[in-house]
Amino acid sequence: MKIAIIGHGAIARFVRGALAGCDVTEVAEIVRPGKENVTRDPPLVSSIADVSTDCALIVDCGGHGALRAHGAQALRRGMNVLTVSLGALADRDLMALLRNAADSGGARLQIASGAIGGLDALRAARAGRLDTVTYIGRKPPAGWIGSPAEKVLDLHNIREPSVHFEGTAREAALTYPKNANVAAAVALAGRGFDATTVQLIADPTVAQNLHEVRAAGAFGSLTFTISGHGLPANPKSSALAAMSIVNAILERQSPIGF
Numbered sequence: 001m002k003i004a005i006i007g008h009g010a011i012a013r014f015v016r017g018a019l020a021g022c023d024v025t026e027v028a029e030i031v032r033p034g035k036e037n038v039t040r041d042p043p044l045v046s047s048i049a050d051v052s053t054d055c056a057l058i059v060d061c062g063g064h065g066a067l068r069a070h071g072a073q074a075l076r077r078g079m080n081v082l083t084v085s086l087g088a089l090a091d092r093d094l095m096a097l098l099r100n101a102a103d104s105g106g107a108r109l110q111i112a113s114g115a116i117g118g119l120d121a122l123r124a125a126r127a128g129r130l131d132t133v134t135y136i137g138r139k140p141p142a143g144w145i146g147s148p149a150e151k152v153l154d155l156h157n158i159r160e161p162s163v164h165f166e167g168t169a170r171e172a173a174l175t176y177p178k179n180a181n182v183a184a185a186v187a188l189a190g191r192g193f194d195a196t197t198v199q200l201i202a203d204p205t206v207a208q209n210l211h212e213v214r215a216a217g218a219f220g221s222l223t224f225t226i227s228g229h230g231l232p233a234n235p236k237s238s239a240l241a242a243m244s245i246v247n248a249i250l251e252r253q254s255p256i257g258f
């Protein structure tokens with residue numbers, strides 16, 4: 001399978017490493033404009049128009065801006081897109097643009113499960129009545145550096161777990177583009193962006209990224225928790241998020257879906 005990957009950050013590099021030796025060929029790396037003037041194999045390109053049409057999948061590991069910049073064009077060209085930057089879908093206009101582009105190109109936007117699990121149970125539960133879904137995201141203070149948490153907390157000096165956001169998944173995903181994609185995943189799997197409650201916490205007592213989902217409905221109730229190792233190259237991003245991309249790519253080649 002021929003793919004092109006957007007980004008060269010912690011997640012993209014993990015994905016490239018994990019795919020080495022698999023029956024997957026990266027035919028282009030999609031970079032920001034101005035960064036493509038270097039001879040490399042695979043070639044660096046800054047536009048989907050420069051990716052060969054036999055590329056089966058664009059893999060977005062670049063964040064919200066990357067999905068915004070390239071998603072619709074790829075889908076319109078008939079290229080499937082796999083994204084880890086799903087929090088960007090909290091923007092209704094972008095969601096509509098991508099949906100229309102997928103329709104007109106006959107392609108599909110696939111969402112990676114990312115740093116969380118249990119989404120299958122939420123998706124099944126909404127076939128019944130899903131009454132409440134809450135997501136609680138907890139990271140060490142350093143995991144929130146560069147986010148709006150800095151405006152409400154002194155991240156370098158907090159001594160106890162401190163809530164810096166409470167609101168809907170839509171607000172969380174749009175306000176914390178590097179930290180609340182999980183909120184979006186939980187919302188998309190369950191009750192949607194506006195009916196999913198989110199709490200984000202900077203916690204000096206933890207060393208990992210902790211995610212908790214609580215849901216109740218006609219199915220019963222569930223609590224899912226995960227304590228995820230951060231990627232060494234970017235501890236803000238859990239390793240599982242990168243692994244979910246690898247799995248989603250390899251899954252496309254499997255004759256038996258799971």
Ligand SMILES: NC(=O)C1=CN([C@@H]2O[C@H](COP(=O)(O)OP(=O)(O)OC[C@H]3O[C@@H](n4cnc5c(N)ncnc54)[C@H](O)[C@@H]3O)[C@@H](O)[C@H]2O)C=CC1
Nearest residue numbers: 007008009010011031032062063066114115181234237241
């Ligand atoms: N779904 C989930 O559970 C998770 C999602 N994420 C998302 O994944 C993104 C990437 O994470 P990391 O690799 O850890 O970040 P990173 O900061 O290490 O790497 C981001 C890479 O994307 C590139 N990039 C950014 N905008 C681009 C554009 N418009 N075109 C091409 N390249 C572009 C950057 O140059 C960089 O190489 C995060 O920003 C976040 O939105 C991260 C963790 C979990």
Ligand SMILES: O=C([O-])CC(=O)C(=O)O
Nearest residue numbers: 179180181182209237238
């Ligand atoms: O990687 C994580 O633990 C979660 C994360 O950053 C996100 O939800 O965007």
